[in-house]
Amino acid sequence: MAAPSSTTNVMLSISEKKTVSLDLYRPLRNYIVYNYSEREAQNLEDDLQTLKEYRSDIERAGSTDSSSSLPARRDLLQNYYKALCAVESRFPISPDQDHINSVTFTWFDAFKNKYKAAQQNIHLEKAAVLFNLGAVHSQMGLGFDRSSVEGRRQASHSFIAAAGAFAFLRDNVAMKASMGSSTTVDVSVECAGMLERLMLAQAQECVxxxxxAKGNTPGVCAKISRQVGLFYEEALAALSVAPLNQHFDKAWLAHVQLKAALFYAEACYRYSLELHEKEEIAEEIARLKSGVNALSEARKTSPRGAAQQLLDAMNKLEASLNLNLERAMKENDRVYLMRVPPASSLSPLPAFSLVKPMQMNDVLDASKEKMFASLVPDNSAKALSRYTEMVDDVIRTQAEKLQQGSELARVRLREMDLPDSILALDGNLSLPVALKEDVEAVQICGGPAGLAAELQQLRDLKRVNQELLVQTEEHLQKEATEDAQFRTQFGTRWTRPQSTTLTKNLLDRLNRFAANLKQAAESDARIERSVRDHAALMSILDRHPIESALPTLARPIMSLDATEDAIVGALKQSLRHLETLGAQRAGLEDMLKEMKRKDDILPKLMTSTGSHEDLFRKEIAKYDHICEEIAQNLEAQEQLLLQIQAQNEEFASIFNLEDYKASHERIYKQIEAAISKYREIKENINEGLKFYVTLQEAITNVKQQCSDFVMTRSIQCREMMEEVQRQISGLSFQDGKSSGWT
Known part of the structure; x- marks a missing residue:
């Protein structure tokens, strides 16, 4: 049977580093005023006050009288760290004369308070904050009730978070904070790495x-226990060499060394239980002896100062090991008689890690930090412009690929007469777009059927012009006849000019109009003859819809294997797939534009402490998956077009597509010829209508002149009549008088 766990709840937490008071408000505000403006400093007053409060709270949190809760201190440290990242990218703090050189960060070593570091750069401040964040997480882990399953789960989570904080310190800040003469061991790369391993060991120990407690099998428990021991062994290895071997109390070294031995022995014990069930007595004995020896060796070599509870746990486990060892040896001597292998020949115990450091990148990501966001140094603005150019280049290149892919598909389909030939099979006939538009233009104008009405309009206008001409001529003729009568009647007394002399120009114009009308009548006759002669040709334009004039693509009359439906179905499926690929390309282009719209790396540029090029490579990689999808889409389209080409060749062969295309071309040409002839006739009719309208205006004008002339002559006629009559009356009077005198 498995003995109860011999482990102990004795674990370690880390104390926070302590600092001295520091005013960040005044130096930072002066820098803003000097390098930007007083107005900018006023606008950022809230941010400056917040930073001041963070620093003040950090100082109190590290003091012994701090009453803040551990979760609140954790949040404070995280917020302050992100604020420091915002400060780092905007405020150069260093001994340099042009920088903020009045700020010195001072922090004491967490393990040896007599040592301290003072630096005029922000790296020590950031390192200390990260160290304290890990320390607070370790204290939170130690504060949970680890006598329950849920308490141990919560404790494990806190130790994992502590490991993440120390790992983040080791990988991102420790090296920078350790540069220079004034530094402390606790924020070194070596110490941060050791603390990460220690926190992982305690997290795995809770697991x-x-x-x-959950009753897992001995084999599973053995693997988990062995990993606990490995984590402690790694921490012990770091504590055993410089610079840590002279820095930590002996009690620390004793605790870690005994824990490493304890969990190795625990793994041996659990593994031996599984071996016993398998009746592998020889290895069981060897594993039990190995566990006992590990505990014994640890007692001899470890420094003094370990907790009594830990020593009691070792004694309890050793008793369980010896009990099982004695039993196994008796069984082997009596029953199995197997040779026990030496410890050196045993394979390493299997281990299984169920914990890893929490990723702190998101927790400590300062890219969304709004503090001092309005301050953008020139180098950050230039870097942003460079990144924007990189993104634009990606968008432009991919957009061109997408457009080329769509154009290629259109051209290839057009070369194969697709999808028109498939649509024709289903009765969905269509004309080329330009030809369709020409036909619609003809039909909107009335089409060939409407030409009769226009010809009638020509005839009507011609008749009106002829009537006007006759009326005008009759007016002049009537006036001339009257003038001749009076001239005959009165002889030489009728002295006014003859009508023919005065109307010569008007008559000449009327004669020209008559000649024009005669010529127009001949043109009209030719137009009507052309309409009659080409009525059959143009009748196709009166078909509604015009597509009804096209021949249909018929299925073969005879089929040997009846595969037409399968061939057509496969081709239709491929065309639908091609449409889907086209829709995907449109979606991918929209995704690229939307990603660019949301791609704001300025906050990351402002908080980045590494190479801009490294950040650019990481950020531009966001577009890689869309670029890959575009490449896959275009490759899939190319393969699909080859497949469609093969399917279309088979379709064209079975359905005799060449003859169908030839008949279509004939109809297209007939329609084109009909449109051409219609336009020719329509143009001639329009010219005729325009001619008659113009001529009518001219004749009307001449008619008015003639009317004016006739009216004037009529007035002259009356006046002359009166004059002639007076003359005649006078002569009669003279004659009478002469007779009287005689």
Whole structure:
């Protein structure tokens, strides 16, 4: 049977580093005023005050009288770290004369308070904050009730977070903070790495205790226990060499060394239980002896100062090991008689890690930090412009590929007469777009059927012109006849000019109009003859819809294997797939534009402490998956077009597509010829209508002149009549008088 867990709840937490008071408000505000403006400093007053409060709270949190809760201190440290990242990218803090050189960060070593570091750069401040964040997480882990499954789960989570904080310190800040003469061991790369391993060991230890409580198999418990031991062994290795071997109390070294031995022995014990069930007695004995020896060796070599509870746990486990060892040896001597292998020949115990450092990148991501956001140094603005150019180049290149892909598909389909030939099979006939538009223009104008009405309009206008001409001529003729009568009647007394002399110009114009009308009548006759002669040709334009004039693509009359439906179905399926690929391309282009719209890396540029090129490579990689999808889409389209080409060749062969295309071309040409002839006739009719309208205006004008002339002559006629009559009356009077005198 498995003995109860011999582990102990004795674990370590890390104390926070302590600092001295520091005023960040005044130096930073002066820098803003000097390099930007007083107005900018006023606008950023809230941010400056917030930073001041963060620093003040950090100082109090590290003091012994701090009453803030651990979660609140955790949040404070995280917020302050992100604020420091915003400060780092905007405020150069260094001994340089042109920088903020009045700020010195001072922090004491967490493990040896007599040592301190003072630096005029922000790296020490950031390192200390990260260290304290890990320390607070470790204290939170130690504060949970680890006598329950849920308490151990929560504790494990806190230790994992602590490991993440120390790992983040090691990988991002520790090296920078350790540069120079004034530094402390606690924020070194070596110490941060050791603390990460220690926190992982305690997190895995909580998992092991829960696995025992849940009744997991001895084999599983052995693997989990062995990983606990490995984590402690890694921490012990770091504590055993410089610079840590002379920095930590002996009690620390004793605790870690005994824990490493304890969990190795625990793994041996759990593994031996599984071996016993398998009746592998020889290895069981060897594993039990190995566990006992590890505990014994640890007691001899470890420094003094370990907690009594830990020593009691070792004694309890050793008793369980010896009990099982004695039993196994008796069984082997009596029953199995197997040779026990030496410890050196045993394979390493299997281990299984169920914990890893929490990723702190998101938790400590300062790219969304709004503090001092309005301050954009010139180098950041230039870097942003460079990145924007990179994004634009990606968008432009991919957009061109998408457009070329769509154009290629259109051209290839047009070369194969697709999808028109498939649509024709279903009765969905269509004309080329330009030809369709020409036909619609003809039909809107009335089409060939409307020419009769226009010809009638020509005839009507001609008649009106002829009538006007006759009326005008009759007016002049009537006036001339009257003038001749009076001239005959009165002889030489009728002295006014003859009408023919005065109307010569008008008559000449009327004669020209008559000649024009005669010529127009001949043109009209030719137009009507052309309409009659080409009525059959143009009748196709009166078909509604015009597509009804096209021949249909018929299925073969005879089929040997009846595969037409399958061939047509496969081709239709491929065309639908091609449409889907086209729709995907449109969606991918929209995705690229939307990603660019949301792509704001300025906050990351402002908080980045590494190479801009490294950041650019990481950020531009966001577009890689869309670029890959575009490449896959275009490759899939190319393969699909080859497939469609093969399917279309088979379709064209079975359905005799060449003859169908030839008949279509004939109809197209007939329609084109009909349109051409219609336009020719229509143009001639329009010219005729225009001619008659113009001529009518001219004749009307001449008619008015003639009317004026006739009216004037009529007035002259009356006046002359009166004059002639007076003359005649006078002569009669003279004659009478002469007779009287005689």
């Amino acid at each position: 092991f205790e829960n696995s025992i």
